[in-house]
Amino acid sequence: MGKTISGSRAPVRIAFELVSASTLPPGAAVALDEVDGLITARIGEGHMTPELRAEIEDLHRTVTQQERWVQTSPELDPHRLEQPAEGLGIAHVAWERVAAGVLPRGVLAAPVERDRMLVWLLHEDHASAQLCAEVSEYGRRIAGDGLWEQRWPTA
Template sequence: MSDGATKAPAKIRFQVVPMDALPSGRACRVDEMDGLIVASIGAKHGTPALCDELTLLHEALMAQGRWEQTPCSNTDRIDQPAEGLEMASIAWEQVSADVLPSNALAAPVEREGALVWLLNEQHASKQLCAEISDYGRRIGGDGLWRQHWPDA
């Protein structure tokens, strides 16, 4: 039963952090709590401009209701191994700047069951893309976040 209140969309924020703020050998760390995911990206693996653009683009996806966080009572659930449910795929891929719209550092490509982020290779390392794609197997694949694809 609903009390009529509308829950605000969850937020996804990206930030650059010093390399020593991450576990040794890692490009990023993703922390989740109810209503928020924060992706901390090592300074050698991503740029502040990319983080700003990704935060803005994710705000639009959330505002459109395209993705929503499932209830998050366990703050370390994102760090558990993927269960392989394959509900949806989320991945990051490096591309050359000329593949993206003029002056864009990132662009989402989405269809039902999949979201691929194309990232300017000068602003995101291969290791970062691989690590975030691993998180995506857990986040989207196991339904921690659910896609709401518009009906045709």
């Protein structure tokens, strides 16, 4: 497994950008770009509302600032996100659309985290099914193959 970015550096950032669909691969809802210390999800217009984009970015900031999930060094393989999942099953990360009534009033996203698992529940009126499927596929690669590691408390 790659070198883990240590606590001596600033926490890794996860950014979400809403972009024109023409800037993504044909038919894609999202494309991820990764460099050391930053992962950017470029999301095609119509696949996520601006309100959910802001909320999900804030929630991801909490996870990374607390270093509950850390990036292993992409410098060893800068194109690693473009490769298919190896199926190692180290951890599970997914986005799931849920009915508005599942979430508290006014909430558009909620993380459910356990040892080796992080599922983001997203308000179905604010994220497309295609987006959730594509991000979940990235999750199979990123968390499932150990490109990001969970630091779940052991005590």
